[in-house]
Amino acid sequence: MERILDQISGWGPVVLGVGILGIIVMIWVISWRKICRPNEALVITGKKQRLPDGRYLRSTPITSGGAWAIPVLRKVDRLSLTLMEVPITVHNA
Numbered sequence: 001m002e003r004i005l006d007q008i009s010g011w012g013p014v015v016l017g018v019g020i021l022g023i024i025v026m027i028w029v030i031s032w033r034k035i036c037r038p039n040e041a042l043v044i045t046g047k048k049q050r051l052p053d054g055r056y057l058r059s060t061p062i063t064s065g066g067a068w069a070i071p072v073l074r075k076v077d078r079l080s081l082t083l084m085e086v087p088i089t090v091h092n093a
Helices: 002-009 012-030
Strands: 033-035 040-050 056-062 066-068 075-080
Touching: 040 066, 056 066
Parallel strands: none
Antiparallel strands: 033 066, 040 056, 040 075
């Protein structure tokens, strides 16, 4: 029994290292998820998408929810949808 415990006790640092590495990879993959806020749209570029009619899109607009975007392969830009007031004055109309 002691012999088995001696063999298992040497694996503690390895199991701990693999666990920490797994957590780091999981956090890294979760960071690929991009979620748009209520007042913005996401524009994802970098991969061509084929439409049912045969045309290709080079960008994907996301207006609600979110999408997965791998940082090296795709670029995510945020487009603000907040309203702006533009003062217009009319003279001699």
